[in-house]
Amino acid sequence: xxxxxPASLADRITQPAPLDGASAxxxxxxxxxxxxxxxxxxxxxxxxxxxxxxxxxxxxAQVDGQVEPLGGSGLHDATYEVxxxxxxxxxxxxxxLYSIQSFEELGINPEILKGxxxxxxxxxxxxxxxxxPLLIRDPPTNMIAQSQSGTGKTAAFVITILSRLDYTKPEQxxxxxxxxxxxxxxxxEGVVRSIGQFVNGLTIQAAxxxxxxxxxxxxxxxxxxxxxxxxxxxxxxxxxxxxxxxxCLDEADNMLDQQGLGDQCLRVKQMIPAVKQILLxxxxxxxxVMRYAKQxxxxxxxxxxxxxxxxxxxxxxxxxxxxxxxxxxxILANLYGLxxxxxxxIFVKKRETADNISARLIGDGHQVVAVHGAxxxxxxxxxxEQFRTGQSKVLxxxxxxxxxxxxxxxxxxINYDIPMKGRxxxxxxxxxxxxxxxxxxxxxxxxxxxxxxxxxxxxxxxxQIATHYGIDLIRLDTDDWDTTEKIVxxxxxxxxxxTNMNNN
Amino acid sequence: MELDExxxxxxxxxxxGTAGGRKARRIxxxxxxxxxxxxxxxxxxxxxxxxxxxxxxxxxxSSDSLKPQPTSFGQPPATTLNHVQQKPQxxxxxxxPTPNPFSQPKPTPNPFSQPxxxxxxxxxxxxxxxxxxxxxxxxPAPTFPPQPTLNPVQPVxxxxxxxxxxxxxxxxxxxxxxxxxxxxxxxxxxxxxYINAGLEQDPPFKKxxxxxxxxxxxxxxxxxxxxxxxQREKIVNIxxxxxxxxxxxxxxxxxxxxxxxxxxxxxxxxxxxxxxxFIYFVSHFAKAVVGQWAxxxxxxxxxxxxxxxxxxxxxxxxxxxWRGKPLIDILLAKIRHECPVIFGLxxxxxxxxxxxxxxxxxxxxxxxxxxxxxxRMTGLGAGYASLCLRDFSKSTMKHPWPPTHYWQAIAVIVxxxxxxxxxxxxxxxxxxxxxxxxxxxxxxxxxARAALRVALVDFPSQAPKGNVAAASLQVLADQMAQNGxxxxx
Numbered sequence: 003x004x005x006x007x008p009a010s011l012a013d014r015i016t017q018p019a020p021l022d023g024a025s026a027x028x029x030x031x032x033x034x035x036x037x038x039x040x041x042x043x044x045x046x047x048x049x050x051x052x053x054x055x056x057x058x059x060x061x062x063a064q065v066d067g068q069v070e071p072l073g074g075s076g077l078h079d080a081t082y083e084v085x086x087x088x089x090x091x092x093x094x095x096x097x098x099l100y101s102i103q104s105f106e107e108l109g110i111n112p113e114i115l116k117g118x119x120x121x122x123x124x125x126x127x128x129x130x131x132x133x134x135p136l137l138i139r140d141p142p143t144n145m146i147a148q149s150q151s152g153t154g155k156t157a158a159f160v161i162t163i164l165s166r167l168d169y170t171k172p173e174q175x176x177x178x179x180x181x182x183x184x185x186x187x188x189x190x191e192g193v194v195r196s197i198g199q200f201v202n203g204l205t206i207q208a209a210x211x212x213x214x215x216x217x218x219x220x221x222x223x224x225x226x227x228x229x230x231x232x233x234x235x236x237x238x239x240x241x242x243x244x245x246x247x248x249x250c251l252d253e254a255d256n257m258l259d260q261q262g263l264g265d266q267c268l269r270v271k272q273m274i275p276a277v278k279q280i281l282l283x284x285x286x287x288x289x290x291v292m293r294y295a296k297q298x299x300x301x302x303x304x305x306x307x308x309x310x311x312x313x314x315x316x317x318x319x320x321x322x323x324x325x326x327x328x329x330x331x332x333i334l335a336n337l338y339g340l341x342x343x344x345x346x347x348i349f350v351k352k353r354e355t356a357d358n359i360s361a362r363l364i365g366d367g368h369q370v371v372a373v374h375g376a377x378x379x380x381x382x383x384x385x386x387e388q389f390r391t392g393q394s395k396v397l398x399x400x401x402x403x404x405x406x407x408x409x410x411x412x413x414x415x416i417n418y419d420i421p422m423k424g425r426x427x428x429x430x431x432x433x434x435x436x437x438x439x440x441x442x443x444x445x446x447x448x449x450x451x452x453x454x455x456x457x458x459x460x461x462x463x464x465x466q467i468a469t470h471y472g473i474d475l476i477r478l479d480t481d482d483w484d485t486t487e488k489i490v491x492x493x494x495x496x497x498x499x500x501t502n503m504n505n506n
Numbered sequence: 507m508e509l510d511e512x513x514x515x516x517x518x519x520x521x522x523g524t525a526g527g528r529k530a531r532r533i534x535x536x537x538x539x540x541x542x543x544x545x546x547x548x549x550x551x552x553x554x555x556x557x558x559x560x561x562x563x564x565x566x567x568s569s570d571s572l573k574p575q576p577t578s579f580g581q582p583p584a585t586t587l588n589h590v591q592q593k594p595q596x597x598x599x600x601x602x603p604t605p606n607p608f609s610q611p612k613p614t615p616n617p618f619s620q621p622x623x624x625x626x627x628x629x630x631x632x633x634x635x636x637x638x639x640x641x642x643x644x645x646p647a648p649t650f651p652p653q654p655t656l657n658p659v660q661p662v663x664x665x666x667x668x669x670x671x672x673x674x675x676x677x678x679x680x681x682x683x684x685x686x687x688x689x690x691x692x693x694x695x696x697x698x699x700y701i702n703a704g705l706e707q708d709p710p711f712k713k714x715x716x717x718x719x720x721x722x723x724x725x726x727x728x729x730x731x732x733x734x735x736x737q738r739e740k741i742v743n744i745x746x747x748x749x750x751x752x753x754x755x756x757x758x759x760x761x762x763x764x765x766x767x768x769x770x771x772x773x774x775x776x777x778x779x780x781x782x783x784f785i786y787f788v789s790h791f792a793k794a795v796v797g798q799w800a801x802x803x804x805x806x807x808x809x810x811x812x813x814x815x816x817x818x819x820x821x822x823x824x825x826x827x828w829r830g831k832p833l834i835d836i837l838l839a840k841i842r843h844e845c846p847v848i849f850g851l852x853x854x855x856x857x858x859x860x861x862x863x864x865x866x867x868x869x870x871x872x873x874x875x876x877x878x879x880x881x882r883m884t885g886l887g888a889g890y891a892s893l894c895l896r897d898f899s900k901s902t903m904k905h906p907w908p909p910t911h912y913w914q915a916i917a918v919i920v921x922x923x924x925x926x927x928x929x930x931x932x933x934x935x936x937x938x939x940x941x942x943x944x945x946x947x948x949x950x951x952x953x954a955r956a957a958l959r960v961a962l963v964d965f966p967s968q969a970p971k972g973n974v975a976a977a978s979l980q981v982l983a984d985q986m987a988q989n990g991x992x993x994x995x
Contacts, residue, residue: 083857086873104972119978120985122805124880200984339720342794343727344802344809367737369730392802392809393730410805446877447805484716498869498878 108134114164117197118157127154127445129305130161136303137162142248142279144302146295148287150312151440152408152447155283156190159250160197162281163224166248169203173221175242178274179250180229180267182257184210184379185386186406190252191226198224209235211379229257229266236273243274251298253405254282255291258298271298285440286312286433312436312471317443317451318497320476320490321464324456330418331362333480337416337452338368340483340490344411345389348398349438351419356398359418369394375402405437412442417453420463430463432470448498450490452478679921681914683765684849687842690835693762694789701755701786711753715783718744719790726798729812738816741791746825748787755782760828764835771830780828785836788826792837796844799889804881807888807941814892822903832906837893845886847934850918852926864930880933880975887937890915895945909949912938913957920961924968932975935961936982943986959994962986 105115105126126134129149137145137158149155163177179194181187191208198204207213207220209227214220220241225232235241249271257263271280280299287295287306296302322337324330334348350356353374360372371385371394389397390409397403401421415438423431442449453475455461468475476493478486705712721744725737757779761767770777795817803810820826821834842849846865853860867874867882874882894912898905919935939946939961946954962983969976986992 083854083859085857086855086861104974106972116981116984119974119981122884122978124877124974124978199988200981336720338724338727339722342723342797342801344798344806367725367740368728369732392806393732395728395730411802411809413801444805446875447881448878482713483720484713487716487720495869498874 103131109138110134110161111165111201113201114161114197116200118161120199121157121196123154123157123445130154130158132305133158134161137279137281138165142166144280144299146254146282146287146292146299146302146304146306148284148305148307150307151285151437152444154445155285156193156252156408157197159252159281159283160190160193162279163194163248163250164198164201164204166279167204167223169201169223171245172203172205172223174245175220175222175225176245177224177248177250178232178243178246178270178277179224179226179252180232180257180270181226181252182228182260182263182405183402184228185373185382185403186252187226187228188383188386189406189408194224194226209241214240229263229270233266233270233273236270244276246274246277248279248281249274249277250281251283253284254295255284255287256405258282258294259288259291264294268298286436288433309471316446316497317439317449318476318490318493319439319451319453319468319473320478320493321453321455322478323480324454325480327456330454330456331359333454334359334416334418335363335366336480336483337414340487341450341494342413343395344413345392345395345397345409346414346416347403347412347438347441348396348416348418349404349421350398350400351422353400355418356400360398363396363398368396370396370398372398373403374400401434401438404434404441407441408444409441410444410447412444413447413449415439415442415449415451417451420453420455420460420467422463430466430470432467435467436471448494450494679852679918680850681918683838684842684846684851686765687835687839687849690763690765690839691843694785694792694836694839697758697782697785698789701782704755708754715751718747719787722787722791722794723798726794726813726816727802729816731808731812738820741816741820742823742825745784745787745791745820749781749784749825751783753781753783755786758782758785760785760833763833763839764828764831765838768829768831774827774830775824776828785833788833788836789840791820792840795837796840796886796889800844800882800885802885803888803892803937804885807884807937810885810888810892814889815896818893818896818906821906834906838907841886841890841893845883845890845934847883847919847928847931848887848890848915848938852922852931853928854926855928855930860928864928866930876929880929883930883933884937887934888940888942891938891942895942895949897945897948909945912946913950916957916961920957920965927965927969927976929973929975932966932969932973932979935965936975936979940982943990943992947992955992955994958983958986958992962994 103126105118105123108126108131110118127149129147133145133147136143138161147155147158159179163179167176168174179187179190181190187208187210191206194204194206198206204224205222206224206226207222209220209225209231211228211231213227214231214235216238218240220235225241227235232241236243251257251267257267271277280302282295282299282302292306296304322333324333338346348359350359353376356372356374360370363370371388373382373385377385386397386403386407388394392411404421417435417438421431421434421438423429423434439449439451442451453464455464464475467473476489478489480486705715722741725740728737758781760776760780763785795813798813799810803813817837818834821832821837826833844865846863851863851865853863855861855864855866861868861873865883866879873879891912893907894909894915896905896909898908916935916938919931919938922931939958943954943958946958950957962979966973966976966979983994986994
């Protein structure tokens with residue numbers, strides 16, 4: 003029921019406005035950026051060494067003068083080591099993951115901090131660094147935040163929610179988080195649990211279809227759900243919203259833009275008048291939706307991105323020239339030998355294709371699951387859970403899961419069919435493409451996306467998407483796998499280097 | 507090539523203006539600093555010092571590579587083969603450590619620690635103790651099996667990428683197998699080069715081998731907790747095939763790829779030499795295993811386990827033994843190269859040399875960003891643990907790399923003096939322990955608990971304030987207390 007409907011989204015999306023100087027990214031520039039610059043090097047590398055003077059003697063102890071064979075000039079050289087170039091240490095200031103601060107400096111409660119560390123977040127990402135001080139400041143202010151896929155948006159609003167709760171009222175709903183699909187809601191629920199694992203007395207509940215029994219009260223501080231279910235629960239008075247402090251919409255553009263979901267969100271908002279802070283997060287905010295978003299979350303701080311900043315640089319984007327639609331499967335099977343792959347997601351257009359490929363891959367010994375709209379809610383939860391825990395390594399799905407799903411081990415996304423929108427699929431769907439490939443390369447990791455084209459239509463569509471975002475797509479050939487393997491390796495390598503370089 | 511050009515072009519037209527920008531921001535190499543006065547001469551060299559964490563009862567660092575070499579600097583030392591056979595190491599055959607060193611009643615004194623003063627050997631001391639380093643230029647012509655002129659000590663591959671890098675080998679804290687593994691890694695590299703060069707001459711055969719080689723990765727990627735047998739068989743079949751394919755590459759001596767080459771054994775399937783092509787495939791298999799760990803276990807530590815289990819069982823398989831011994835050192839050599847801190851290497855993350863020593867990778871001269879590096883280290887730490895902590899007590903086979911090496915890896919990290927520690931070490935240590943505390947306790951009982959206390963409480967508490975990697979190590983202790991009820995504090 004909560005399927006995103008790409009077609010209706012597509013009809014109403016307008017292209018982002020042309021770039022202009024005023025729409026510079028990250029509008030609320032914190033003055034700290036400049037003032038703290040002197041200490042970048044110290045902060046970024048998690049300094050562990052002693053001050054420099056001692057470092058020299060430490061170097062002595064470690065390097066033992068074995069330099070002659072390497073062209074050095076003897077023991078004398080061993081008394082110093084070359085410091086890492088500053089630009090390497092501080093990282094790329096334009097990277098969405100770049101930051102100069104630590105979570106401690108952002109003033110986050112230590113119990114929450116522990117949870118963050120246990121999830122292996124070491125430093126705030128750019129969006130976290132920029133948004134968190136505004137988000138957790140008093141009095142609460144609304145926020146509309148845009149940041150690339152996999153840059154820690156969820157963690158940012160979860161930290162905010164956890165910082166706002168009154169822990170003396172464990173059964174009183176105080177924060178509500180809405181997501182467009184049950185999978186995403188479940189995922190956010192998981193993030194709240196992880197980040198909040200050391201927070202005493204935290205209670206969380208999911209409000210997705212089938213999760214709350216009829217007549218039972220919602221008795222948790224944090225409620226994560228889909229708009230329809232939440233609306234029903236409030237109407238049936240199972241959900242007391244009188245002390246709701248914070249409302250958060252993930253994938254906000256997607257929710258506000260769809261007829262059904264958008265209305266439901268609005269209704270929910272009207273039913274919680276006491277709410278003090280409304281947060282909207284997404285990787286994409288088409289302009290028209292943005293206007294609506296600003297009404298939904300009035301006088302909000304906003305953090306926006308330019309269009310050409312939308313793609314994540316860690317994702318190597320390639321395309322495969324397939325001989326025919328039917329020939330795609332053989333090629334798919336071969337791809338897995340080209341590179342080391344953790345988990346992977348294959349996006350297809352039709353449910354039947356999904357079932358088809360999954361049957362063939364299972365026959366070939368892959369651990370595969372398929373998810374699409376035809377599956378029941380609880381079944382979808384358990385299938386996705388299998389994928390998340392790594393019991394199955396390949397997920398085949400339709401656009402249902404194009405957005406938001408965060409499985410960090412996903413290292414390859416395949417567009418088995420190029421995403422299309424409009425009547426009779428006449429136009430390429432650039433937003434969906436972006437969200438799909440954003441399932442890999444999470445939090446600055448390296449990921450690969452490979453799109454399959456086989457005829458003129460699919461080729462042109464992909465070209466248009468590439469032009470839209472200014473991506474250079476690399477062509478892969480199926481004739482000589484040795485060469486293809488080399489190309490893939492080199493592309494991955496350059497994107498690795500790219501994640502750390504000034505290359506916008 | 508073309509790809510790079512495209513990317514460069516893109517950079518050049520980017521809004522911030524920046525391929526050049528990057529260059530401009532790069533700070534020129536710092537001129538040699540005036541040498542700081544050498545540290546006050548420490549009392550005396552201690553050649554017999556026990557390496558960190560080695561239970562005192564076991565052999566002292568008898569590693570051939572640590573012994574003084576009679577050869578002079580420019581001259582290539584004896585051949586690999588002789589070199590190895592003359593001085594076999596005892597590391598592998600070492601039984602599980604005797605419990606006495608660990609069974610102290612109070613865990614408070616660090617069971618690993620040496621007095622901190624011992625850890626810095628005087629600067630002059632190692633110069634005489636170091637093994638001769640071969641000049642980097644003498645890579646022999648691509649012929650394999652080796653000519654008698656082969657150098658046992660190859661130029662350190664990671665070193666050769668960095669200018670002015672110094673090679674780590676002095677320190678008494680290095681585990682005994684450390685340097686030999688680097689040689690094995692170099693030997694494997696040359697073997698692959700030799701075979702690749704040969705394949706270039708024969709395109710159809712190259713295609714056949716390439717296709718077979720590419721079949722190694724998918725089954726590794728498909729391993730899960732549940733259905734591993736099937737995938738493992740696929741890999742075994744590929745390796746078996748590589749033993750059988752007729753080819754021009756001939757045989758090579760597996761001793762070149764072993765820490766402690768065994769004597770011929772009666773009834774062993776292979777007592778003489780083995781097909782070079784087989785070693786080539788095993789080497790690619792090892793690379794694939796390490797790659798899979800680095801890729802997958804970096805974000806999902808539990809994913810390391812099925813890979814480790816498969817690797818151990820494939821190496822231990824009778825078909826692939828040489829003189830009755832598994833060729834697992836090929837995998838260890840790769841791990842040694844990718845994650846040196848497991849074997850005791852230390853370095854300062856703020857210096858080029860320090861990073862190189864720690865196995866911090868770079869691409870086109872640019873260091874991997876911190877997150878990628880730490881991810882890799884996490885995956886490799888988890889992988890190493892999954893390798894060591896296998897229980898072979900019910901098996902007829904012998905554990906090719908028993909848990910004692912796990913203990914040593916932890917020991918060698920926690921015995922790092924506070925001023926030499928690095929985030930890399932904290933990260934690897936966390937990965938070694940995370941999700942493995944159960945097996946660790948099973949093998950070592952209360953000694954493991956004492957070790958965990960040192961690793962998760964004492965060691966990170968000495969970290970510089972604000973070190974996040976150390977903080978997350980401490981959080982692991984809380985997590986264990988909360989989830990499994992294991993209190994180490």
